[in-house]
Amino acid sequence: MSRTLAAIVGGAAGAVALVGILLLICCFCIFRKRSISTTSDTGSSDPSVQVGKNAGVELTSQDARRFHIEELSLATKVFSDKSLIGQGKFGEVYKGLLHDGMLVAIKRRSAVPSQEFVDEVRYLSSIQHRNLVSLLGYCQENDQQILVYEYIPNGSVSIHLYGGDHVTQEKLEFKHRLSIALGAAKGLAHLHSLSPRLIHKDFKTANVLVDENFIAKVADAGLRNFLGRFEVAGPSSRVAADEIFLAPEVREFRRFSEKSDAYSFGIFLLELVSGHEAMDLLSSELNVNIVEWVENYQESGNISAIIDPRLGNSFTREGMEEFMQLTVRCVDSSSEKRPTMSYVVMELDRILEKEMSLTTIMGEGTPVVTLGSQLFRASK
Structure with a gap:
């Protein structure tokens, strides 16, 4: 009788221990999954690695925002002369105000859309540093290629x-x-x-x-x-x-x-x-x-x-x-x-x-x- 009771008690204790171990394993797996998810979303488990915001979109080190021509046209008052602030190698440069209140510098040129352009934008936009002007995103519509940068208020x-x-x-x-x-x-x-x-x-x-x-x-x-070539058109x-x-x-x-x-x-x-x-x-x-x-x-x-x-x-x-x-x-x-x-x-x-x-x-x-x-x- 005593041996039977001991066996029952021992079995119950073993079952409780097994359940406890399984619970610990489950908790570890859930925690690790969340940790991996956070890392892939930001490029790091440290939230300070997030590199910028634009129109409510969180930009990570792998992201470049794709803008639509309608939004950029509205931001520059249909690319008006009043918004034109310069002319560079890439093309005309406009000052723009996005619908979220963010000021941007928009560079525009006529060009055939290409995947190479998108790939280059994605690479350059991933480079973030306090002493570099950030490339926020791009637009390829209506046979135009457009680069969108953060706007620096005091100029060159x-x-x-x-x-x-x-x-x-x-x-x-x-x-x-x-x-x-x-x-x-x-x-x-x-x-x-x-x-x-x-x-x-x-x-x-x-x-x-x-x-x-x-x-x-x-x-x-x-x-x-x-630009494709070392020599570029311009004055x-x-x-x-x-x-x-x-x-x-x-x-x-x-x-x-x-x-x-x-x-x-x-x-x-x-x-x-x-x-x-x-x-x-x-x-x-x-x-x-x-x-x-x-x-x-x-x-x-x-x-x-x-x-x-x-x-x-x-x-x-x-x-x-x-x-x-x-x-x-x-x-x-x-x-x-x-x-x-x-x-x-x-x-x-x-x-x-x-x-x-x-x-x-x-x-x-x-x-x-x-x-x-x-x-x-x-x-x-």
């Missing part, structure tokens, strides 16, 4: 450097220009860090935009991939202006690389520090390339003559010297001697940090302006 750095009185004097101080340069360098460095790396191929001052907080964002990354003056930013090996051999981007970045730095548009120097009585222009002043020991007078004395001699040395390295005719963009980021970050601390400690207006041959002289 070009406008603030030589486009008139569009910015307050404070924003032109050396440390602000350093901050803009650092942001743009981070954007390019991110492109180069991708696998496979993405070469910008069309980096120039006009493609560095600043938002309402003057944070720099690099525009048109990968846009050349849509000859614009083509000539773009050529100034191209490295020697690109102009001669059409050989793009991360080092050709570094050269273009160097031209951007020269415009940033001088306040001069490279194209103006070429088309002026001087008829000189901006790199040659700097080299001439360097040889004569009067490099301070290229520094934008609007900078006043808002910089230290050491900071300007290091900035110019880095700039000259970027525009070296030998691609092998140019620094990588990751190195440029590191150097600009160091120069900016030092410049901020020195000008804060010494007070605005105290830093000494570098004169003559003191520039480019190696620190001992």
Whole structure:
């Protein structure tokens, strides 16, 4: 009797244990399924990896929104001249207001629809970084190809450097220009860090935009991939202006690389520090390339003559010297001697940090302006 009772009790205990184990297995499977679902929806289990919203549609690292022509037509008032804000290599550029209140930049051209276009948009829209202008989506209807980007309110750095009185004097101080340069360098460095790396191929001052907080964002990354050919139709003056930013090996051999981007970045730095548009120097009585222009002043020991007078004395001699040395390295005719963009980021970050601390400690207006041959002289 006792043996029978013990067997019954033991069997019951075993059954309870088995049920408990089965329940644990079921809970684990349900939890894992939810976890996988969250990861596939956002590209990560971390919700911070979600990269943007547009018209109530959550955009992940794999998504590019397909817009309808009716919505974009309404956003631009039927692509009216009043909405037209520019003309680029890809085509006309419009400012648009979507029905959800979001401002966008819309680039439009006539072209036959293609799957390659969609694939390229999906790839480029997956690239997200604080210092890159985000490609939100596309439209292919009525024999038109349209790209939709986030709208950057303060426009390009070009406008603030030589486009008139569009910015307050404070924003032109050396440390602000350093901050803009650092942001743009981070954007390019991110492109180069991708696998496979993405070469910008069309980096120039006009493609560095600043938002309402003057944070720099690099525009048109990968846009050349849509063009098909290196030579593009358009006004000859614009083509000539773009050529100034191209490295020697690109102009001669059409050989793009991360080092050709570094050269273009160097031209951007020269415009940033001088306040001069490279194209103006070429088309002026001087008829000189901006790199040659700097080299001439360097040889004569009067490099301070290229520094934008609007900078006043808002910089230290050491900071300007290091900035110019880095700039000259970027525009070296030998691609092998140019620094990588990751190195440029590191150097600009160091120069900016030092410049901020020195000008804060010494007070605005105290830093000494570098004169003559003191520039480019190696620190001992």
